[in-house]
Amino acid sequence: MRIAVLDDDPSQTDLVCQVLTSSGHICHPFQSGKEILNQLRRESYDMLVLDWQVPDLSGPEVLRWVRDKLPKTIPVLFITSRSGEDDIVEGLAAGADDYMIKPIRRSELVARVQALLRRAYPIQNSSEQIVFNDYLFETRSGRLTLAGKPIEITQKEFDLALLFFRNLGRPLSRAYILEAVWSRDVDIPSRTMDTHVSRVRSKLQLRPENGYRLAPVYSYGYRLEQLTG
Template identity: 30%
Template sequence: MDYTPRILVVDDEQDLREILQFNLSSEGFHIDVASSAEEALTKPLETYHLLLLDVMMGGMSGYKMADLVRKEHKLDVPIIFLTAKTSENDLLTGFNVGGDDYIVKPFSIKEVIVRVKAILKRGRSTEQPNTTLESDGVKVDVESKSVTVDNELVNLTRKEFEILALLLRNKGKFISRQEILDRVWSNDVIVTERNVDVNIARLRKKVGNYGNQIIGRSGYGYCFEK
């Protein structure tokens, strides 16, 4: 492989997340982790080559997340379920919602590594995933963190870039100011919804004529129109 496969591990057991992250990283994979399906859905799922997804979690189940990944996000990223549920109906449910493989807990790390490598050898997994977000003349390259408008490079701040990428990933859907704050300013302590408005205003100017496609609606937030 001429790239580093990116894997997202989603499990609400911290010890298990850390064990998987350490061992898979040792195999040369780039590993990100999430403690819930809700957290995982805030990540750039289109940049991953594989999802390792726990079925039973405190909030949204792994099955529900997989269904959203396939139907709403329309992503073909391979999914391996991790679960203690072993009935035939459970297995069928996993495959029906778009799972590619099923690893039953408790499992050995060697088994996980073998299954992961087998999935990544499949044809659809050996190519670099699409990391470009586009709308008309606006193009965002997630990997290089660059933005072009009508093929002209535009300089955005980190926050402006993350807001634009978030809006394009959810094109046609309103995202509340609070949700934008949670996703873009997650590590900052003192921020308000006004920070969102200021960054949106600057972003509109920087993308020129396409700024009109970034619309705001009171009580709903912001949306990049289709």
């Protein structure tokens, strides 16, 4: 999962990112509220970890923007040194899903993050078979069938297709797709991604007449939409 972390203390963002990276997540640290907002306008993240007290924009101010502008399903964890009941109520009222009091305990951070991600993305933790209408993804074997008929597909194409279906209707930035599918090979040519997207669209028959549209989002990335009617 791709997680954005906001704290004006670099040692704190280093600690949080170290813990989350060791748990298999991709972590992006930010030291100011304006910096993270600028990035949130351009990039996609699966979760946010926000400090309460940031000099330029407070955690609650960032959170209110997030709840107003971004999908409501994105989980937000507050990390704060403020332990008063009124402070906690204010954070939750602003739209936080959970909170932790500093100093951070590593195992608790991992447990809370995993719990929020499971709640927000339950299909990510389902069985080895994931179904979307006529599409059946078998995650262990990398096998994909459409209406019972197998589709010849590479592992990268499988991963890319599953990423789109798991984020149906959500615009995904090119950087997000790159990290999610190619992770350790981030220097691939831009054309490589476009070629894979084109193959996925063709092999899975993601066309309007079949109820889906896999379309580019100008100067951003791609989005898979399910069409109605």
